[in-house]
Amino acid sequence: MTGTAPAAIELYSISKSFGPVAANRNVSLTVAAGSIHGIVGENGAGKSTLMSILYGFYEADSGEIRVGGEKRTISSPAEAIATGIGMVHQHFMLVEPLSVVENVVLGAEGGTWLKRGIAKARAELARLSAQYGLAIDPDATVASLSVGLQQRVEILKALYRGAEVLILDEPTAVLTPAEADQLFELLRALKAQGKTVILITHKLREIMAVTDRVSVMRRGEMVAHVETISTSPAALAEAMVGRRVLLRVEKAPRQRGAPVLEAAGLSVVDARGHETLREASLTLYEGEIVGIAGVAGNGQSELLEVLAGLVQPTRGVIRLDGRILTTADRSPANLRRLGLMHIPEDRQKTGLVTAFAAAENMILGYHDDPAFGPGPLLAPSAIRCHALAGMQAYDVRPADPTLKTAKFSGGNQQKLVLAREIERAPKVLLVGQPTRGVDIGAIEFIHRRLIALRDAGVAILLVSVELEEVMALSDRILALCGGRITGERAAEEADERDLGLLMAGVSERAA
Amino acid sequence: MSATPIELPRWADTALVPLVSVVAALLVAGLVVLGIGESPLEATALLLKGSLGSLEGLGFTLYYATNFVFTGLAVAVAFHAGLFNIGGEGQATVAGIFAALACLWLAPLPGILLVPLAILAAAVGGAAWAFIPGYLQAVRGSHVVITTIMFNFIAATLIVYLLVEVIGKPGSMQPETADFAKHATLTPMHQLLAPLGLKLPKTPLNSAFLLALAALVAVWLLIYRSRLGYAIRTVGANPRAAAYAGISPARITMVAMALSGALAGGLAVNEVMGVQHRLVLDFTAGYGFVGVAVALMGRGHPVGVGLAALLFGALYQGGAELSFDKPTITRDMVVVIGGVVILFAGALEGLFRRLVAGTLRLGRGG
Amino acid sequence: MELVQTLAVILDSTIRLSVPLLCAAMAGLWSERAGVVDIGLEGKMLIAAFASAVIAYKTGSAWAGLCAGIAASVALSLVHGFAAITWRGNQIVSGVAINMLAAGLTVILGNAWFGQGGRTPPLEGAARFGEIELPLVETLKSIPILGPLYDIAVSGHAAPVYLALLCVVLTALVLKHTRFGLRLRAVGENPAAVDTAGVSVAGLRYVAVIICGALCGLGGTYLAVSQSAGFLPQMTAGKGFIALAAVIFANWRPWPALFACLLFGLLDAIAIRLQGVALPGIGQVPVQAIQALPYVMTVVLLAGFIGKAVPPKASGLPYVKER
Structure with missing residues (x-):
């Protein structure tokens, strides 16, 4: 089936349960050497568990792993590294106060004394940097690097250990679109050097852009293996979510009332000094749902938190019922008293x-x-x-x-x-990720409730990583990118492609 | 080893696990007794007889238990707010200083005013000495554990300085104040109950015991039945959810520490006003640390704290009697038992939960 | 000349008083850099002091005492490791338990074995560490200032003093320049990074905890078998906590920890000399004020009023693999 050359990775009938929850059920996967292989699936579909098994972080309950055609038992990350598998975790496994080169040699120091290993790593880093165009200062402290650069350190760590197969778990979740494009360039360069890349994501755009083959997981099972060129985002989406192709929510035309919540020029600076929300302005009217579309980490959480009084804005004004809220007014307890309720993103x-x-x-x-x-x-x-x-x-x-x-x-x-x-x-309801990790029956229930609330005249702000959900529920959609509101669309005229551009920071409709 | 917490039925969780760890701790103590060439059974018999075998013994047991109720509650209240207050010793020390100053300086007042004022002074002193670490954690981010440890030592040097240089009894070489006026002290229990026709032997047990009982009820009301207690438990269990709910974790940290310190002040009320009738050095005598064991064993619940305090009171009193008969077994045995209880019921809780869960499953299977 | 003599004597007693702090501080540093908070330094030193005094008395050998002190202290540190690493228990709680265990056990056993209220019988001769005369003392004596300093302050200490100083050098060297040191620094900051790099988090932490025990053992032995001639109940008298303060003061770094310990030792030495002496302009400084200074300074530092104490990020947190 898989041709003559041995596949880089073959998994047969992998199963893994955590207590009563089956995270992986009879999962099989073949990854051809020298290819970029995508694995897609919704949150909780079992992608990360599968990769953690391949990397020796968990042991499978049953099943078989073959690397380069040979059967292997990988029971620890050390063994995975020894078999040439490297992994870039979603949360970076870096030691922030240490330097880049110290992070790179950690676990592969090559002797009791650091001096020789560090010197060797320095030379190797210079070579890898030149080969892949990854400029990085080996003596910089990791904490001082941007997220994109920290990810490079992770990749360099894997390459330094001689990884032939590189697993990346949701690598773009924390990247700007420009950084993501740079990453894709790098992955192509790795492929050109004969490396194998496994890319885990739930973003279809990335799959289409960079992979050769895609495997789709749903609820712990592998449901499809396809060539990327012979599929489409719609087909993949269908495979990811099962028969339920698109969310359809019955709703009456909106009866928009008076403005309730008005925010003008809101900015938020986080503990590390980054401006995570930049001069956001929006108005919520009675009887409407305003959805926020955006890649996770582009200021949605901060927008919710600042409106709910959990963080203080560095600039900007919030009006409720036409009255400007002072700092004292904005305490969560007082906002509740004024009728502003909040369903937080992480219950x-x-x-x-x-x-x-x-x-x-x-x-x-x-x-x-x-x-x-x-x-x-x-x-x-x-x-x-x-x-x-x-x-x-x-x-x-x-x-x-x-x-x-x-x-x-x-x-x-x-x-x-x-x-x-x-x-x-409530007069105003702020809703974050209302259906994350929620079963289908409950999703419908929650959606119906939100619509009923809107019909009763409540102003609702909806933040969700599921673009479909935002499109299905909202009357108006605002796109956020890099903490800035990059555009607004009425629900009727919004389409995924157009919103995608706005979410990527391309605000010209012509682009 | 799985990272998932072990699920146990409620009764096992609240009663069986602490019980098993205490029994295990007592077994360890038995081994120590065996190790120094004495019979654990004989020791146990002497201990029980000494602590519960006579009205006098019982009086002493309850007197010690009074101290443990206060220090145990102090640790428990802080625990509910997610704070570890190991500064009970220092807080009780400062409470003792405050109480002594009140008793000495306000002596012209009648007893009916003086005693409540002195008790209040003790509570304020203890609260203040705990509030500062609470403030430093809430506002400046310094860890309350380290700060309370440091405050224990600062209080220890403070009381030496005061007793030696400032408020010591004139002409005395002992580091202690003059005796308080009679009406500034708490009534011994045998006098208090005499009008009711109860003839009790003379023991240090005094009306602070009633205060301790009241504190148990008050803390139960506070933690489980009051809005403030709800806020304290929310902050302890999930500070983020507390902030979301409009409860300020910083404010609750300070309030809970102050309450905890005030409760630790009860130790000073019992010892300084109830027994010594003057301020002496080292009256805290390690009760503050045993309070950690009491709180852990009692699972932070006033009923549990009361029972654990009783146990440690009995051990303390029985231990004293025991060391009369068996000079090789000193009362330091209680410190060992306290340490082992803290280890078993606190730090090794996971191990004991697993043991209990395994045994229960075995019982059900067979 | 008089002044040099006085300074040399003060420096001498500073070093003597710093040694237990130094050992415990290095011990705490190892443990906490690996992510295991240890407030049981006091208890471990105490049990080491007891065990070393007992064995030194029984065998007549101070070195046998040192071995016993280290063994007893390591045993307690393994208890801490078992609770903190294997069972992911609360490390503060475990530390409190260790301190109480040591405080109780030493007195009970001492009293049961020797019947002197917990003391051990006085140690004599080879059962105590003798003073070691460093080479060239006589030759260098004639050099002004440095000669007497070398003679009085540097030379003439017992073996554990030099061992303790050696431990500081070794700690700094190993942490900075070896594979083990790098991994240890990493595991206290981000254990998951160490785990995914294929190194055992528990293994590293256990080694750190054992080193911590050994160093406390050295400190406790010095107290009983070198500084004093036997064990006294509660003879550590809070030194383990001052050492903890020194570690915080030094921001968990070895060389600054050495200076913090010397500073606290100096305060102690001065406090002893200042007893009842009126200082010009200030008057009589209460000894207690000087004794409280290390604790007050630590509180002030922790509160961020001067500088900032940044502990290892993962210290105190049991390592649990994330799902």
Whole structure:
């Protein structure tokens, strides 16, 4: 089947479970030597687990690995490195206070004393840099490098260890479009030198641009292997999500009302001094959903957080109901009082205290409400009743307010958050990643609720990494790139290609 | 080894795991007793008899338990806010200084005013000495563990300086203050209960014990039944969620530390106002550190803290009696047991959870 | 000449008083650079002091005492490692436990074995480390200033003093210039990077914890078998915590840690000399103020009022592979 030359990597029937969750089920994969092979799939489809098995980070429950035609057991990263496999993780495995060359030799120092190994690495780095056009200062501290350069260090680390097969896990998630293009150039150069590249991503544009073959994963299983030139983004998308081709949400034409939330010239600077949101201006009207389209890490999170009062803007003005909000007004507690509710992007890290019982989470942010107890005290029975009502209304299963929140599924946890915030009759609702890690049934439920809320006159700001979701739910779509709003489209006139350009920072429609 | 936490039924989680680790700790202590050539069984019998075998022994047991309730609650309250306060010793020391100053300086006041004021002074002193590390963590980012350790030593030098140079009893070589006026001290329990017709032997047990009981109830109300307690637990479990909920982690850090320090001040109330009736050096005597064991064993819950304090009170008193009969087994055995409990119920909790989970599964399978 | 003599004597006692701090500080540095927080330095020194005194007394050999001190301290550090590395327990909690264990066990065993309230019998002769005369003392004596300094302050210390100084040099050298040192620095900052590079995180941390134990062993042995002639209950008297302060003060670097320890030792030496002496312009400085200075300085430094203390990023965090 695979031709005469031995494949670089062959995986046969790999299975891996974490407790009751099957992350990989009977996964097989063949990667031809000297090719760029893409693996696509939605979040949680099992791509990263599969690659972690290949890299020896996890051991498969069953299955077989062949490298260069020979059967191998890879039970540690050290063995993977020894078999010529290198990996660039989504979160860089770099030691920030150390220099580039120290990071490169770490684990491959070549002797007790560092001096010789460092000298050798320096020479090798110079050679690799010249070969692939990767200019980098070997003595720079990693912490002082940009994200794009840090990624190069990761690639150099793998090459220094003699990697013939290079795995990249979501390499562009943190890159600007320009940096991503540079990366693709590099991958092509690697291929030209005979290296094999495995590219894990959920972005179809990248797959189409740079790969030779693509494998598609869905819910822990491998569902398709195709030549890139013989497929299309639409076909891949269909394979990724299964029969459910596109999200269709029934909704009535909007009844746009008065402006509720107005932001002008908002800028945010993060702890490292980077400006993550740049002079963003937007207006939310009653009875509409405004979606934010953008590659993760382009300022969406900061936009949500600054509007929700979790971070303070360095510049800009926010008006609610026409009134300018002072710094004191913008505390999360006060914003809630004013009717601005927030469903955060990460329910487990921000939206919930997973160690609490469900009932306790149903009062998170509202524990000062006099309805929950007399004076400084809380009444558990009142809290439980309130929780039970909310859980029944939002079909949280099991509807047990005393159950620890960590024990609910992702979808039910999200419904808990939704119930808590929506029940408070918001004027403005900020929603981040409403359906991340949520099963299909719950997705539909959540979408219907959001639409109903819009129809009831609430102004909703929606942030989601799923462009389809943004397009399906929104009345208007704003694109964010590099912290800047690069364009606005009405939902009817928006198409994926056009939005993609805006998300990449190309604001001219002609381009 | 999997990274997923081991799931246990609630009763096993709250009762069995701490119980197993305490039993294991006592077994280790038994081995030490065996190692120095004594019989653990005999020692246990003497210990039980000494601590619970007579009204007098029981009085001493409850007196020691009073100290452990305060220091255990202090650690527990901070734990709920995700903070590790190992500065109980220093906080109690400063509380003792404050209480002593109040008792000495406000002596003209009648007892009904003086005693509550002195107790308040102790709470304020302890709270202040814990608030500073809390403030430094919340606002300046310095780690509360290191700061409270340093504050223990600063308090230790402070009390030496004060007793030697400033408030020491004139003409005395001992580092201690003059005795407090009679009406500035707490009533011993045997006097307090005498009007009720109860004839108790004379022990150091005093009305601070009632204060400790009240503190147990108050902390339960605070942590599990109040809005502030909800905020404290939220910050302890997930500071990001707390910020999202409009609860300021910085503010709660300071508040929780101050409350923790005030509770540690209870140790000074019992020792300085209840027993010594003057300020002496080293009255904290390591109770603050045993408080860590009490809090860990009691899982931060006032009921658990109360039971653990009782256990350590019995060990303390029984240990004292034991060392009369067996001079080779000194009361330092309690420190060892405390250390082992901290190790087993705290640092090695994962191991003990696994052991308990394994045993339960075995029981169910067979 | 008088002044030089006084300075030399102060420097001499500074070195003597710094040695236990130095050992414990290097110990803490090894452990914390590897990402294992250790507030149990005090307890490990204490148990080492006890074990070394007992064995030195029984065998009559100070060196046998040193071996025993190191063994006892390493045993406790392995307990800490087992809790912190293998079982990913809370490292602070484990440290508190270690300190209490050592404080209790030493007194109980000492009392049971020797019946002197926890003390060990006094050590004499070869059971204590003798003073070592460095070469050329007589020849160099005539050189002004340097001669007496060499004679009084540098020469004439016991073997553990020179061993401790050697340990500083070795620590600095190994951390900076060897493969092991690089990996250790890395594992305290980002253990995942070390793991994915194919190096065992647990292995590195265990080695660091063992080195930490050995160094505490040296420090504790010095206290009981060199500085004093036997073990006294609680004889470490907070030195393990001052050492911790020194490590923070030095921003987890060996050479600055040496200077921090010497500074704290100097404060101690001055405090002893200043007892009851009125300083011109200031009056009598309470000894306690000087004794509290290392702790106050550490608090001030940690709060970022002067400089900034930046601990290794992964210190105190158990390593869990991410999914």
